[in-house]
Amino acid sequence: MAPNIVRRRMTRIAFAAAGLMLGGMIAFQPVQTAQAQGPVSVADLAENLGDAVVNISTAQTVQGRRSVPMPQVPDGSPFQEFFEEFFNRQNKDNDQAPRRVQSLGSGFVIDGKEGIIITNNHVIEGADEITANFNDGTQLRAEIIGTDEKTDLAVLKVEPETPLKAVDFGNSDSIRVGDWVMAIGNPFGLGGTVTVGIVSARNRDINSGPYDNFIQTDASINRGNSGGPLFDMQGNVIGINTAIISPSGGSIGIGFAIPAKTAMRVIGQLREFGETRRGWLGVRIQEVTDEIAESLAMSEAMGALVAGVTDDGPAAKAKIEAGDVIIRFDGRDVEEMRELPRMVAETAIGKEVEVVVLRKGDEVKINVILERLEENTPTEASVETDEEPVEEPAAKSEVLGMMLAELDDQLREQFSIDADVTGVVVTEVKPDSSAAEKRITAGDVIKEVAQEPVETPTDVETEIGKLKDDGRRSALLLLANPTGDVRFVPVRIEDE
Template sequence: MANSFPAASFLQRFTAAVAACVIAAGLAVVPPAPALAHGPDSVPDLAERLLDAVVNISTAQTVTARRSVPLPQVPEGSPFQEFFDEFFNRENQNGDQPRRVQSLGSGFVIDGTKGIIVTNNHVIEGADEVTVNFNDGSKLPAEVLGSDSKTDLAVLKVEPDTPLPDVSFGDSEVLRVGDWVMAIGNPFGLGGTVTTGIVSARNRDINSGPYDNYIQTDASINRGNSGGPLFNQDGEVIGINTAIISPSGGSIGIGFAIPSQTAMRVIDQLRQFGETRRGWLGVRIQEVTDEIAESLGMKSAEGALVAGVTEGGPAAAAGLEPGDVILRFDGRSVPEMRDLPRMVADTTIGKQVEVIVLRKGTEVTVMVELGRLEEANLDEAVGTEGEKKQAEPERDTVLGMELSELTDELRKEHNINEDVKGVLVAKVEPGSSAEEKRVQAGDVIVEVAQEPVSSPADVVKQVDRLKQYDRKSALLLLANGRGELRFVPVRVEE
């Protein structure tokens, strides 16, 4: 009978024999690769240490809600008419009764000695009363030191009898996609709740404001988590939970947190001044698309295209011009348009900043002294004299557009301000590239390929020149009737 033994025993003997042969041959034995980590097995110690620093924020607000119930139409003389008249007259008399509205959110203590707490602006916005509820069941009224709607942050202050447990900020810039994170908050009013997940993405733009730069996470975040902290594995706050994407209102694994590097500067200013003080460059910018990059002779689409310069602003004083592409700001590259506003806002007011721009194919360095961003800092038109009336305006057709000189009569017809200079788009051919780019009658062509134009012949000349250089599109600087500028690449058709 043949000898029999378990398969495991055979495998062990075979492995040992192979190893012996390898050693005998003088070769090194390569150890097996370590198993990949599957995240933390458990986080009770970390959660226990942090829970007391996370708080619930409850707010109360008095609102007036007018009841608007329409009076049913009943036939004249109906036995129901008297009943309805009496009922609805009584409802209308009590229609403007004030009522109290309450809401819940989350927050966390960053200075236990001074009682400083951070939360979201939308948690406390419009509130008459703000109360902080602590993990041990105690409550304290809170004062709002300051808030910022653009980053959705608010700073509160309470007066504790003894120092509160607090937490510190970490560096969100070192986060990597896949890093483990932990959220603590007040979902659906349930009190301190701990969830874990990973960093799903960074630098997310969800179109909530000019400084979007969110951390995306799949750690469960629900209603009531707003304002709560997102921790790294060292127990440092690297994000402030602020938004979710969900068709049902509950977590589907797509939550967003404000990075700590964005939040810390805003929080410091709110503590110190009660408001934010951001840098201001004084330009209107737009995205550099692939078509715009090609029309400017750029190798890749990067930077921020200056569409307009505010009169009297820092950029105007430094000599920045519409058509410049800002490539570097204060020693940092500008990968996309949306990166520039955040860079400018985070820069100290009054600082002399080096700005490198691409101007007509050449890199130019400009020194700009940043101003302070105010709500009233809006682009202003530059007043100039109007053009003289011409009886027979020059006309021409190019790139699917019928063009005309800009006369006084045409200004009135299309409601174009006197300070707008250029060539009028009188008509756009259906199906043309110009129509695809939403060029419309009444627009004014100010520049073609960054060269000013004042007549239809100038536009035709510039387009012909682009064709000689085999450019696929012509970059038009367009103005609307109010003088607001935008760049539009229109395909050059043979």
């Protein structure tokens, strides 16, 4: 559910005094300063929009499993038989009795003729019955047209006798931090409630999903407001209230709304297909930190670092490689890693797009034909190896606080390393080393150093030496864990 708090706004009136000597007297004159003012009243706006906002009530049948614990009594006690018979009977009755669980939320009408209502997926998830309660007391049974867990959106449909009051989506990209907004919803089941606040921030990532770019607001949002609209001062829906940060469960002034731009595309697909249809690039990415940027000789930390490429995916077919940094997608700069999933998801399936990557310091343009993202898209398949066992002892050395060795059958068995993982194995890490700070552990396998493949400890030493000669302060390692999952890790080398 989604709560928020309206901050207390205090306006300070400053007075300045100017002294003027007149006949031996000093005259003081107050100087008025301009004061920022919010809207005088939103009564007309609230009255006009209230009928388009609905309260969503749901009911779900669950099997009762409320077992009652039996008191502990000594064996042979005269109460033992009585308690066993009583509590066994009570627990049997409870186990067989189904219960009705109800919940409340909010929603709003976007198509009055068709009876289309928008709410959050978590408001109606698992419900057996969904009822839309309108401002005039009308109650209509709602059916689910489609849901999307990744953006927490749901589209419902009711059958009204006459067209319903509806609201329009606005341009969420045009809002600015400090703009006034108004929320209408059903907090704590109280019914239609209006709150006003400002946009506190934009493009917030709260780690709720791969496409997070929430509008943050201090308009009071509480339990039951989820799925309700966030309006601008022209009465357009610029967000859908969906989450809060609250240690107590009540509003503390930090609430989040799904931007209208994000919602509109998802809602359109749910209405048309009953499901979402997103573009898929087929890469695993990670953030480009300042250390990674320095190790790649990048002037600034930006883009999305490709940590892995899915076999037979669009990126693999277009020859995008692990270690590439995607800096531009379909004509748009990728400033941060988290922007790329949204860009890809919003792009039409089957479209050929230009992807610009940084590869070993050079910009490379690659054309990729996007495919459809499936919920169960397979991960990279493992590959069996036919290599003969290595008879001689593995070569070892110490680099960057790590004891390294050539990967042989004995070490594979010792660290449970999959057969398709290749590279140089880390057998030990010094506790006070930079490698330890980066959480490199024994059993990790170094596949690349500075985007150059390595097979022996000597290879690692050679590449580290080149970096030192070039004045680099860190080395970018491509590491695989024993199961083959890879990640890029920058390790300091200045003290080596």
